[in-house]
Amino acid sequence: MKNWYYFTNHEVIPEGEIKTQPSRASALAQIPKTFVFPKTYPNSVRVPLPANPPVVSVPTDITPERVRQLAYAINDPAGGYKVQSLIGLHVSAPYLHDGGVAAGAEALKQDSKGRYVVANSEQLGLGGTSISNIPPDPEASLRVLLDRDLRELAIANN
Template sequence: MAGSFHGLTVFNNNVHAQNSDSLSQADIAEPLFDIEKETYIGTILQNAANPTFRFDPRKGKSPSAFFAEVDPTPSAPGINEMVKPPTFPNVSPVAPDGLIVSSPGFHFNEQNNAMSAFQNALVPPKPNITISNSETDDGYNVFSKAGCIKCHAGSYFTNHQIIPADKIGTEPSRAKALAKTAKIFAEPLLYSPTENVPIRKNARVLKIPLNNIDEQQLRLGFAHDGKGGYKTPSLIGLYWQAPYLHDGGVAVGYEHNYGLTGTLLKGKPVDPYRSIIALVDRKERQKVIKANASLHSVHITGDGHSFWVDQESGFTKKEQIALAKYLLSLNKGRTEQQ
């Protein structure tokens, strides 16, 4: 929500600073995971795939002392090339994991911003679906009549709002993932993008403005309300995004095989068209949820997003098909399509 590229840079940084290097969280393991720092490091390193980083508790060294001897990036937590922002080890709206990925020789945050610029230039390929102008009109009319347009609004089919998890009804585990950051939440401070890495002493610090962000949306985004939520996704390129929903659970194959257990986990592709039908048809969705029963313990159900376009909601099969084809045909913004 905050920072450059309307928050996209924050998202890109979070993927590379946290999700690809669990050691980067060692300094905040206790408030976030209730795990003491040494235990956290040792637990991760004792099963390291690379023998160089494999910690052996029988050799008498502490996990942090052992890691210090093999750490390829001693100036940063973990092994990735990262910079500690002014608020480290606390997290903030612009550093949700407390760190910023930046390599020596680059400007601060330059690589994350470059990734954001690249992503903003991407255009989905044309979907493998044929739809006439009249079918497009029919599909859009159903899209409006069913109320999809209330959330998937505007030129890019999103209102850019975070919807509470209990309202959207999908698997809430990821929505809650950042809830404990409330304990160590700091103001949004970053070094100036003109600063070079490694960061010099007395480097310029900027406070990133949050005055354009609704406070309730901020609480929802970080689950500081205890529940969290999900941002309304754009529908552009929907054809290429199957399986659907936040847990990726809505999957139907070309052979009418249901759920992830009947498709990807068996090496069988997911059919975007049949999966979209399952997204809006409650009878088809129940087949998906039933097929995913063995995955519920890992938070994959295919449940939620109960906005139906089916016979029980007063829509004909023809209207349902029109909506599905319309949704899967979207690969440009509404203004561009017009």
């Protein structure tokens, strides 16, 4: 299903195509064993719920089986990564499949020419943010993602 209004194609890209560390997929392979068929209440049911409210099944056939299997490393031990939506991207740091492009709020500053440079390398990458309990700053992280030189420094810090 390709819905332009979600700003994603909902595809799962095989790990072999991305060429990254497949350990994430191995970890996700156990998750489907915990799944149950999703159910909900009809919109006619009021809250608080009555004693025995009617229940309806939530359709799951909107995602092709091959995509679900790839996302959870079923039949392919390397798995894959879902194409994220662009909606809310500006507040969803850190970025990349592994969160490796992250920057804290104090990581960057503008130089005299208006370019962004590293002000605090201790706040670059996962080690300088999430692992150090410093929240990744969405604006700084997006700048690092889009600037090749800054991105290389953040990845090196990982």
